[in-house]
Amino acid sequence: MMKPLHQVVSPRSLDELPEHSAASPLSIHDMTVAYRRKPVLWDIDYDAPDRSLIAIVGPNGAGKSTLIKACLGLIPMASGRVEIYGKPAKAQRGIVGYVPQRESVDWDFPVSALDVVCMGRYGRIGWMKPVSRLHRDAAMACLEKVGLTDLANRQISQLSGGQQQRVFLARALAQEAKLYFMDEPFAGVDASTEQAIVETLRELKAHGRTVICVHHDLHTVPEYFDHALLLNMRVVAAGPVGDVFTPENLQKTYGGRLTLLDQAAQALARAERGG
């Protein structure tokens, strides 16, 4: 069912990756974002390590999605700048992939799973040109990668939640990006989809990609991710999961509510066991 990544993305795009990137995949300098003048993110400074899987964690309303959207240029920043591989984010659109929250789109929209995955190629195809056979085949290969070949022509509302999330993942693969932003890719998926997503993330990393995920489940952070960015309107801590996933940091991030501390303790125990 699963196909190795190098068979999916074209060899050329893999060669494009520099052996040693001089610049960080994502550098955020002094970013402040405000909704109606009320800041939701304050003075964010962050440098993402290259070739890593990074989790953004924090309570509801911490600004996790906002951070991603500001990096992608979907919402304006009050101040600060974002660089992607050393260049302004706007100039790097071709190498940035995005998986929005599943609920952010209308799944009744009259398109097939393959149509949605083809959208990942639109940036390469360019304005006013139709989707060529070549791009359609590439999209199909990405669907195969997530195990949905048989459902390619299904209308998207006929898919389960997990399958819909896989379609989004396939669409991201079709983008052949170097840096991915994913907004809660694990939300509301079944166990096998969760496993498929994790495997895909690891393969992306093995091919030199960097993936930044908004993630809700503290238990799985140490298992799925190398780095964590603990966010609560400001950066509480950022670094390797083993270093930053401390009870003090989590308490600072979540305001020390008992149930979450409980979760954190378990996660920490697992982090120590797993290294």
Next chain:
Amino acid sequence: MSFSAQEFLAIDLPALLAATLATVSCALVGSFLVLRRQSLMGDAIAHAALPGIVIAFLIAGTRASPAMVLGAAAAGTLATVLIEALRRAARVESQASMGVVFSIMFAAGVLLLEQAAARNIDLDADCVLYGQLEDILWLAPDGFASLLDPSVWMAMPREVVTLAIVCAAVVALIALFYKELKITSFDPGLATTLGINSSAVHYGLMAATALVVVASFEAVGSILVIAMLICPAAAARMFTDRLPSQLFVSATLAALAAIAGYVLAGFGPIWLGAEHSLNAAGMIAVVGGALVGLAIVGSPRHGAIARTIRRRRLSLRIAREDLLGLLYRFEEATDRGEREVGPDQESALRLLVRLAPGASLKLARRAMQCCLRDGSLRLDGGRLVLTEAGRAEARRLVRSHRLWERYLVQELGQRPDHVHRTAMELEHITSPAMQQELAPGPEGPDRDPHDRPIPPGDPSETGKNT
């Protein structure tokens, strides 16, 4: 109204062409408005275009001027910008800001229209609001034979020519920007990150809507345009699950509405014995509304009739399965020695009605006939008896039921006397994979919370992992 070739060519054909071109253009643009959940935007633009139309008319002095098209398009675009600006500035939801902008612009248009009407009777409220379909005349042709003469075609009424150009432009724009319209409608966020400017596409679509609205207003009237923007597109949504078919079906329904509406308006009253024909634009809109109604009722997948049939089939299936489960439980009781024999046919059905939620005696009878026909039950001296196949199916159902009860009590901590009803519903939708997950471990639990044995799984299904 009697039929003659001359009359048809002079009166009916240009009107039919104008109406069809207008409704098809509206339906194509409207499909995207409906898909983007911006149907009301079409409404707003149709209203807001009025001052643009009147101002352009006052400046140019004639209805024929392309300035009028530009005026309306400008007013429509201005409206969309104002709506967005007001939404941001006034902190109101977009529907409210739409309502404010289009009603005020429309009111301004009405005031201007009165001024215009006072000076020149060529533009009045009736014309703008209800259309002048009946006044579009093609006097050049003299019988069908004259249609071979190109000069006859050159004399096609201006309204029809304008609408043909607009319709062609709409088709061309959709073909050209198909991909961009699709992605910005489905996922504007992703589109932006790919460098496809969602708001440019949005304003482009709004400008196209304004163009269609103003080109159509003479034919079907600026108010009835709204019906055509929404009705065919909404009706097509009930039938289609691909974008190309959505566009094709909505255009076809629109053409159908135009032709049927025109014919009904012209000839319907006469067939009914009345003397006057009706306003064609009004009738076209009514037919458009009727199409939506028909689609809601009759669509094969999403329609009310299809839903009712599906619901009936489901309740029959559930009643059938409940009957098998009931008889299985009787067999258990007989095996335990609590009963001598199973129930007779009538009492089994009455018991089913009492135990199964929502079952009627009629449904129970049909379920029984179903079982007898498919060989899961047989009649033995007036008693219903499970066949081998029926027993296997019933065992699976009872297993699901009791596994759910165990799961709800042990895993989710619900009270044992509360779980029966839930399990009653869940047992019908439990797939083998779910059943497997409900029964973890190699042995699996063998008793439910009421201490009834959980029947063993089907040997062919155990060990199969999904």
